[in-house]
Amino acid sequence: GENVEQHPSTLSVQEGDSAVIKCTYSDSASNYFPWYKQELGKRPQLIIDIRSNVGEKKDQRIAVTLNKTAKHFSLHITETQPEDSAVYFCAASIRSGTYKYIFGTGTRLKVLA
Amino acid sequence: SQTIHQWPATLVQPVGSPLSLECTVEGTSNPNLYWYRQAAGRGLQLLFYSVGIGQISSEVPQNLSASRPQDRQFILSSKKLLLSDSGFYLCAWSTSGRLGDEQFFGPGTRLTVL
Numbered sequence: 001g002e003n004v005e006q007h008p009s010t011l012s013v014q015e016g017d018s019a020v021i022k023c024t025y026s027d028s029a030s031n032y033f034p035w036y037k038q039e040l041g042k043r044p045q046l047i048i049d050i051r052s053n054v055g056e057k058k059d060q061r062i063a064v065t066l067n068k069t070a071k072h073f074s075l076h077i078t079e080t081q082p083e084d085s086a087v088y089f090c091a092a093s094i095r096s097g098t099y100k101y102i103f104g105t106g107t108r109l110k111v112l113a
Numbered sequence: 114s115q116t117i118h119q120w121p122a123t124l125v126q127p128v129g130s131p132l133s134l135e136c137t138v139e140g141t142s143n144p145n146l147y148w149y150r151q152a153a154g155r156g157l158q159l160l161f162y163s164v165g166i167g168q169i170s171s172e173v174p175q176n177l178s179a180s181r182p183q184d185r186q187f188i189l190s191s192k193k194l195l196l197s198d199s200g201f202y203l204c205a206w207s208t209s210g211r212l213g214d215e216q217f218f219g220p221g222t223r224l225t226v227l
Contacts, residue, residue: 032214034215034216041223042220042221043203043218043219043220043221044157044203044218045218046215046216049215089156089157100147100159100162100172101159101216102159103156103157103159104156105155105156106155106156106157
């Protein structure tokens, strides 16, 4: 069935270092891959997304890469700051006419000052 | 601009009691609507989604149900709550008819079943 795997489940980095979170998906028809950031007790919010016709997208300190052949995509955060500490979720769209998304299990990122 | 509301924000209910959580969206028409549950420290589990009034798709077997009585209203219900129903319930919407668009989440309802 449809599945999105996300690694690692927890990640600690020193302030200023880079963080990388990786996801793999199973449905080769998936064509949209968003990343959400969820701070403690709050709603998930979109931070960046990528479509299947693009290999890489960057927005300031955040970038996402997509490898369609291998069916995996990654979130890269450079020059991490304490306010980057949160849970990050990847997701993949499922092309079944239902407009639904499958989410990864989340990565808890801690940026140590 | 579009906004999404959920209420109540928090709820404490005894086991076996009924449940009704409401979600409404403003500023858009015919949205796709979704209910997710997030257990403590866990990921987002899709419970139900709807592409139109009266159209509900269930993702997992459970003692919850959903209804969409109006275009921009989505309700999550239960006749008898279980302890395992505790969690953070999130409603979300996305633009209809387009696959591959951002989902916007509501502020969530934190449900504790005792």
